[in-house]
Amino acid sequence: MQYDTAHMNVINSRKYEISFLVLTSLLLTLVSNLPYYSLFFNNFDDRLGVDWTALEIAYKITWYTLQCLFSILLVSVFNYYWKKYLLPKMAPLVITFPLSTIYNLLIAYGLLKASMYFADLTVGYPFGEHPTYMYYLWKYVYLIPSAVLLSYLLKLIVKKRVVELTNARLIEENLSIQLTTLKEQIKPHFLFNTLNTLSGCSHLK
Secondary structure, three states, rough: HHHHHHHHHHHHHHHHHHHHHHHHHHHHHHHHHHHHHHHHOOOOOHHHHOEEEEEEEEHHHHHHHHHHHHHHHHHHHHHHHHHHOOOOOOHHHHHHHHHHHHHHHHOOOOHHHHHHHHHOOOOOOOOOOOHHHHHHHHHHHHHHHHHHHHHHHHHHHHHHHHEEEHEEEEHHHHHHHHHHHHHHHHHHHHHHHHHHHHHHHHHHH
16 A cells, blocks of 8 residues: 555656646747747748748747757756766766766757758758857757756755655654554553552552
């Protein structure tokens, strides 16, 4: 029974963590893409010198949204779940921090190359290859640290929740012990022994 309860707690905790990462990544994606979404509401033909239909804009915005969302999710999930397996156990911060930085830079480089490759296969380079490269590069400059901070924020929330649950469990166990003690004290044989003891004391007097 205790195993089943613990197993359910782990499953519920994992669902909460995944939901948090997905929702916050989606929010960060929407905020970071707001300037691009503004193409829907501005005269993009004259301002950018392109002639896109609404369907083409929707297609391109869908790509940039999914690309951004996947990047944030990958970095945040890596830092929250997987990074610990690549770091030496019980290592000091002076070792883990540079290693974490290197891992995230490698992921960012891979994402940058993959974004350019798949963009060429899907939406192309609307403003030229170099401007598109710079667009992805500068986007990852703030997206990668944001995703890392997102994973650490979740760790702090989960840690705080674990402490709260541990304190609640200790309080519950303490109350359970007190209740058990009271039950033992009101058992008939305990009362009988207590009365005999009191009676013996009175005869001695």
